[in-house]
Amino acid sequence: MTITIKDLARVAGVSYSTVSKALNDSPLVKPETKNKILKVAEEMGYEPNFAAQRLVSKESKVIGLIWPTLERLAPSSLVSNINEEITKSSYSMILSVNSIQSSIEMxxxxxxxxxILFSEGESESTETLSLPSVTYGVGKNKSYPVIDVNYQAAMEDAVNYLHQLGHRKIAFVGNLTTTDERQIEKSIGFQKAMTKLEIFEDGCLIDTEGFGWYDGYMATIRLINSPYQPTAIISASYDISAGLVRALRQENFNVPKDVSVLSYDNIPQMANMEIPLTSVGVPVEEIAQAMVQTLTKFIKYPQSVPLVQSLKPVITERSSCAPAEKNLISE
Structure with a gap:
């Protein structure tokens, strides 16, 4: 038997409207009354009827999230954080890993x-304009709000950080052949910083030709056997870094004694790798919070949300970087 709000009101001994307000986390309901109603709802197995709720409030309190791939750890970590933020906002989330077009229709x-939309290189669909939409990544060529995480600035910060440690031969390991604007921005940022410091050299850009562990591993093996021998390496992502570190250790390089490693993706999991990696980027919790807060505001007050909001990347220091004089890879 389906449990309704009226059933909850009868058992809790309160009015129908009080139950409705409590379930929507209204500040108009006293905390003790709200807790009582929520406990009754849990005990009776109440499940909200989103269709009926929308008829009354004009809101379903449900947010859809489109992510075409969950194979890589950093995106998965962001999805988890977004779900937590959505829950805090009294919304529920439906996740789709189908194409943008089919997800929007669903x-x-x-x-x-x-x-919340993540294109992962897929071309923008005009269908998204029929629903309030927010994305993250690069703040250009979008027709709906985007949280710009400043990939170029992150890579410039990474190069400058290593340069201050005395490194002059720095390599970048990332996917250079993709059409994904996120990856393109990372390589542009790296090249800009290296050129400004007058330390850019042929061979310092290593193409992984993919995003996975094995891609990072094979690219690092090629780097080790190339004429360009860096004292520090910047990786484009967590997954690439995992393969990179494995390749270095297999070839008997000590991190950071022989070579320093700094990775993009500022996620807590960086601390749990074979070697805890110093990382750069906007913290994943901050990205999730900005995206959810922007979307919930955009749903109610679309004119109040700017098209682009920029976040500042930061460097989280761990144990994978050391001053250049301690590095031996180029000796």
Missing amino acids: FKRFQVDGV
């Missing part, structure tokens, strides 16, 4: 209030 049927 979300329309579920009557979601808004969409």
Whole structure:
């Protein structure tokens, strides 16, 4: 038997409207009353009827999230953080790993209030304009709000950080052949910083031709056997870094004694790698919070949300970087 709000009101001994307000986390309900109602709802196995709720409030309190791939750890970590932020905002989340077009069509049927969109290189769909939408990445060529995480600035910070440690031969290991604007911005930032410092050399850019562990591993093996011998390496992502570190250790390089490693993706999991990696980027918790807060505001007050919001990347120091004089790879 389906449990309704009226059933909850009868058991809790309060009015129908009080139950409705409590379930929507309204500040108009006293905390003790709210806790009592929530406990009754849990004990009775109450499940909200989103369709009915939308008829009354014009909101389903559901957000759709489109992510075409969950294979890499950093995106998965961001999805988890987004889900936590959505829950805090009294919304629920539906996750789709299908194409943008099919996901949007499904979300329309579920009557979601808004969409968090991750294109992963897929071309933007004009269908997203029919629903309030927010994305993250690069703040250009978008027709809906984007949280710009400043990939170029992150790479410039990484190069400058290593340069201050005395490194002059720095390599970048990342996917250079992709059309994904996120990866393109990273390589541009690296090249700009290296050129400004007058230390850019042929051979310092290593193409992984992919995003996975094995891609990072093979690219690092090629780097080790190339004429360009760096004292420090910047990796484009967590997964690439995992393969990079494995290749270095297999070839008997000590990190950071022989070579320093700094990785993009500022996620807590960097501390749990074979070698805890110093990382750069906007902290994943900050990205998730900005995206959810922007979308929930955009749903209610679309004119109040700017098209681009820029976040500042930071460097989280761990144990994978050391001053250049301690590095032996080029000796």
